[in-house]
Amino acid sequence: MLSYLLRMAVKSLKRNPILSALIVCGIGLGIAVSTTFITTYHLMSSNPIPHKSDSLYYVEMDNWDPARGWNDDKPGAVPNQITYRDMIEIMKSNIPTHQGGSFKGSLYVYPPAQVARPFKVVARMCFSDFFALFDPPFQYGSIWPRSADKGPEQVIVLDYETNQKLFGGQDSVGKTVRVEDRDFVVAGVLKPWQPQPKYYDPHNGAFEKAEQIYLPFEFLRPWELHSAGNTSGWKNFGENFKEYLASEAVWIQMWVQLDSQKQKEAYRDFLNAYVNGQKKLGRMLRPTNNKLLPVMEWLKEEQVVPEEATSLMLISLLFLVVCALNLIGILLGKFLARAPEIGVRRALGASKRAIFLQHIFECEVVGILGGALGVLLSLLGLRAINTLFEINFRFHLDVKMVAAAAGLALVAGLIAGLYPAWRICSIQPAVYLKEQ
Amino acid sequence: MLEMKKLSKIYRTDTIETHALSEFDLEVKRGEFLAIMGPSGCGKTTFLNVTGLLDTFESGTYLLDGKDVSNLNDAEMSRIRNDKIGFIFQSFNLIPDLNVFDNVDVPLRYGRRSAQERKKAIEQVLETVGLRSRIKHYPSQLSGGQQQRVAIARALVNSPRLILADEPTGNLDSQMAGEIMDLLGQINQQGTTVIMVTHDPDLSARAARTVHLRDGRIVGLQPETRAPLHEQVNAPSNSEATC
């Protein structure tokens, strides 16, 4: 029966190829536009680390001005980064499975003079645990040992591109790279890695490129390195670097991995105890408001998805509705024009149900063709959007989005088909059998 | 085969009510060849639609093949049309996109037969109407007479008990009309009941019995004058029906 229905549907589409092309293009455009904008929204709001997004927590504490909160417009809000002094203290806890603060720095890399002039890179100053927390894939070597954090030892992890640039993509583990005024031994090289969104540091560009080199955090002291990202303060930053590190300036993103509820509760207690201790020292005088935000909640709080992406998605769905309305109108005309044939089929024993199914089936064939066209067109649409932005975020279709497009196409075909199919199956066959 | 008692069918629009059939009584025996005559608008078509279960009626009873069909739902009526009734129309009503084979296949598709059975049935019935060689042709490639023969094949393919023909030769010249009438005669002789609506007295003359309709009523029912046709050797050449 299915093959018969398919054959009938194809015959019906072939009967008026131009009209059929219009119908398929119409629904295809609707699917393309909505898939394109759903994909952009989906990718911007997607979970960047699904396998452990529930055990990674972003740490926030309120060290702000007792007289005036972090955000005048949001009473409960606390600073979205932490101070150096607090990071050092809370990292003394042995509760989290992995933990560590990190920040973005801007540093010079000095290749051998014959290779290139010194060039600026964006570095992530971090601890060994950074790699354990966020799982970037390694091409060569591995993370540096925890012991290297202390010294700090002159070890470095390169991203894929920097290794291409400096070593032509070869296994550079054990070789040295000069950064600022000292030589670092390569511990590992990453495969191409671009978390989207860049969830471990979204407020310095949620869709910015990942860092080019990774260095032990404590090199900030010899270099007196300031963050290349946002630094906020409510008091003086101090006269010199030492005072700066001891100040209330916030510029570090602190993450912990807590694998169990118990661990989480223990860590929460630890943070509360720490903040209460600080209050005794005359710091953190605002009401205690420590936050442990799992990845997705954190991204939501940071409003990573631009509002325009949401608006465009809504508009694209309305666009699909218009396409479906269009389809209803055209199918209605097409089907009713076929009433004499359906009259004959009814006379020859086709039940209403059989006629209804035949037409719904035809609509779904249109939906599937339109969906396929829509997916192809949305590839073009996404490519066009990629050329509009110079940022490193690249939109692409994934399996989920193709499935969503297929689902939308089937639902659009069904919804658009219901009314016309019902109308054609409930015609009075007798009217169409007699010669007009 | 068919028994109608006090059957009424009314068409209503917002403003007018038309009695298409009123208190209509008719009995047709199995194997009969009945002609229905009357002027335009007398209710012939309504009669055919009601008889063929294409249309419902307001009151009265209708027994088809001994079964009361007045309260059937759409699926049941469709089943009966498919199984027991074959339609032949004035304008043939072949589906232009389908070739001869597929056109004849249409009623089979709404039954439950295997592909092989269907193929056999189609070939056989096309043999009967003499169009076996045209199986791949499309309606537009056939003459009017050939088209009507395909339509007859389509009506016959499910071996119906009852054939309803609505001016079957109305669109044909007299030679082709003669061929089609001969074919209907043959079918009738093989035991299928045939009811034919026409306004052509020459055609009704071919039927064993003729009924005249006017304003939805039978105006002069000729009492049954002869045995069902299939017991006769020859098709009748004259009619005893009167007005």
Next chain:
Amino acid sequence: MQFGPIFRTLAHNKTRFILISIEVALTLAIVVNCVNMMLHFRNQMNRPTGIDEQNILTVLSQPFAPAFKEKGYLNNSRKADLEWLRAMPGVKQAEAISAIPLSGSGSSSGYKPLGAKMNTLSTGYFETGIHVLDTVGVRLLEGRNFIESDVNEAKSKNVIITKGYADRLFPDGNALGKQIQGRTAENPHTIVGIIEPMHGSWPRWRFAHHVTFIPDEPGGFNWGVRYLVRTEPGQLSGMAPKIEEQLLKLNNGRNIKVESLAEIKAKTYESNRAIIKMLSAVIFLLVFVTALGIVGITSFSVTERTRHIGTRRALGARRIDIVQYFLLENWIITSAGVSVGIGLCYALNYALVTWVSGTKMDWRLVAIGVLMLWVTGLLSALAPAVRGARVSPALATRTV
């Protein structure tokens, strides 16, 4: 005209016509809201910045030679650079500045009138030399420009602020000469000049027009040194490579990057332009789809009524009458859709403003949308209507 018969025909075939009307209504609502969004982003991008942006080059000197860690060395290098830049033919003025206006990167702070009991008011600020006003191209409204000695005053610095910021700090309009402080009363600033409105580092920030210039010697080893170079009108092109070459000649222990301010602004507004393009595409496709729908429906309605047209023709209707009939019918459908659509426009706008983001809509935009849909409707209906008018009067008598 033949409104009567048209209305009766429409009433008879209502479903299809209702469908098209809804489609027209939705199209109007979507198109008008998209255009509204586009205008918002375009206007934001095209707002006057108060800066002579077309004639300014930006220079980033990013030192790597360790000698630059020495404050004196860095200062001397800056002096030499500026001297050369100012002497360059075609250059009006050049100045060092801590961050590039409109670039999306910079510093902000908060001040309030000295001793006032209130929250500080945010402002973007630039540490810069004394020729900054001429370099940016912004005029002094009140007070004086910076003088050499302003740079050297250790803590209590004289500042120049924008009018917008001055009016927020001192609503009475007497900001000139007043002192302002940060969170604490240490190191207050004195307002010595008030300038025309201009945008700071983040033009989309709601306090973009709050700008404070603090005289200083900007730049450092890690952050680099930035210059703004204002050229005589039309002299900017071709200057960038020369500047790069010459500055490297002056000191090779650094990388030099020269970009026009217009390019930097364009990057900052990249997403505006991208959204405008996406919205244009959506509008174009939507109008296209709706036009297709109208063509389709009118075609059906012509085909269905071939005989009816034939009869009319036989009864004496001219071709133009038939075309007119279908156009009028189409106009009635579009108008029905449009009247519903006006309501939908405002509903969608309200929804977007309330739940997502957006700006209120100008009624003139709606009016333009209505006109556009009328025209689209009539143009789409024209071809099928003309085809309908070709029906021969003889068709009336022929059986189909």
